[in-house]
Amino acid sequence: MADLAKIFKAYDIRGIVPAELDADTAEALGAAFVRVTGASAVVTAHDMRETSVPLVTAFARGVTAQGADVIEAGLGSTDMLYYASGSLDLPGAMFTASHNPAKYNGVKLCRAAARPVGSASGLAEIRDLVESGVPAYDGTPGTVSRRDVLSGYAEHLKTLVDLSGIRRLKVVVDAGNGMGGHTVPTVFEGLPIDLVPLYFELDGTFPNHEANPIEPENLRDLQAAVREHGADIGLAFDGDADRCFVVDERGEIVSPSAITALVAVRELAKHPGASIVHNLITSRAVPEIIREQGGTPVRTRVGHSFIKQTMAETGAVFGGEHSAHFYFRDFWFADSGMLAALHVLAALGDQPDSPARPLSELLREYDRYAASGEINSEVADQTAAAGKVRAAFAGRPGVTVDELDGLTVGAEDWWFNLRPSNTEPLLRLNAEAANDETMAAVRDEVLAIVRERK
Incomplete structure (x- = not known):
């Protein structure tokens, strides 16, 4: 059995295959998932990694051994799995390691109607059951069947955002x-879009670049293609296509906070006075704009299970994260990079102005501050490094400190957050300020402490 402490994260399961996550563990996970959820059936999907089919097959063995049925949706994005869970009202399991390198794989679990499973909402219980051994089921095994949900997923998204005009x-x-290479053609079919595809061939070895668009180097080909083709916009999806990053018509990277603000404004136009959830790393512009539009901003910690839980508790219509995860009440409170992309395309393509403004101008009002972007530092002792940063800043005049999620330090015209990665031995820094000079000074001071530079 794998070292479960290594692979169970705050809101999913992820590890190197087979050293940390193997078929036996996946089978035990399937059995434990049925026990914890009480499911009579489970829907599954998987990404394009070579290890995904063996793992999802083993998981299905565990599910059926407990008397529950499995509905296999096959290849799909994570938000397609959430659609399947929501539309079928069944618990779901998505086998993917998202943006991680090819040697990794994992599983994202949800209860019926795409309700989250995180460390405080069932994941710890599943881990304990796997560790102690799942009791055998003395009854008729479940069955496995296949169902195509891709077309239904695409049609459902297009009922939520009208791009016909x-x-x-x-x-x-x-x-x-x-997985964007699998889902985008079906979602865009019939829309007034001239699609220029890059790297749509499914390949879990990621031969062109990592499927991790939060890293700027992985957006260079997209930026060049937007400029070369004179495109209106560029979109980049991560490995399981639940996140979407945007590039404007100049080939410049758009902050996910600006996308959060834009979608929030659109949702508040439909639902005046509603709550919008944002995590603590999004730009200060996001809660400012939500308030200006008559909405109520709700701040939460990073991570999809935390965002979904807060949205459900508050009835929020939308939620956004700095990492380009975007969540929608009318999508079972789940995240969908594709749905966020459709909102941006609708805003860009349906402007009353003539001539229509390019994306860079459309988003200018939502981009108010200078931001560092996420900067990773490999640190042997994350707690000690964060403690040194806290000691350096705490007590300064006008400085506030909170530890809702990692370390957040702020003043009137700047703030930064330093938090450990849930999946890698890294500290992640995000800094923002009223201008580039202040942001750079704060960023560099924190990095000097974290990286122990004199």
């Missing part, structure tokens, strides 16, 4: 050899 757009999409 938009002006024709040229859109470059970089799928990074991930």
Whole structure:
């Protein structure tokens, strides 16, 4: 049995295959998932990694051994799995390691209607059951069947965002050899979009670049293609296509906070006075704009299970994260990079102004501050490094400190958050300030302490 402490994270399961996550563990996970959820059936999907089919097959053995049925949706994105869970009202399991390198794989679990399973909402219980051994089921085994949900997923998204009347757009999409290459053609079918595809061939070895668009180097091909083709917009999806990053018509990277603000404004137009959830790393512009539009901003910690839980508790219509995860009440409170992309395309293509503003101008009002982006530092002792940073800043005049999620330090015209990764031995820094000079000074001071530079 694998070392479960290594692979159970705050809101999913992830590890190197087979050293940390193997078929036996996946089978035990399937059995434990049925025991914890009480499910009579489970829907599964998987990404394009070579190890995904063996793992999802083993998981299904565990599910059926407990008397529950398995509905296999096959290849799909994580948000397609959430659609399947929501539309079928069944617990679900998505086998993917998202943006992690090819040697990794994992599983994202949800209860019926795509309700989250995190460390405080069932994941710890599943881990304990796997560790102690899942009791055998003395009854008739379940069955396995297949169901195509991709077309239903695509049609459902297009009922949530109407793009039928938009002006024709040229859109470059970089799928990074991930699941966007499978879902984008079906979702875009019939829309007034001229699609320029990059790396749509499914390949879990990621031969062109990592399917991790939060890293700027993985967006360079998309930026170049947008400029080369004179496109209106570029979209980049991660490996399991639940996150979407945006590049404007100049080939410049758009902050996910600006996308959060734009979608929030659109949702508040439909639901005046509603709550919008944002995590503590999104730009200060996001809660400012939500308030300006008559909405109520709700701050929460990073991570999809935390965002979903807060949205359910508050009835929020939308939630956004700095990592380009976007969550929608009318999508079972689940995250969908594709749905966020459709909102941006609708905003860009359905402007009353003539001529229509390019994306860079459309988003200018949502981008108010200078931001560092996420900067990773490999640190042997994350707690000690964060403690040194806290000691350096705490007590300064006008400085506030909170530890809702990692370390957040702020002043009137700047703030930063330093938090450990849930999946890698890294400290992640995000800093923001009123201007580039202040942001750079704060960023560099924190990095000097974390990386022990004199």
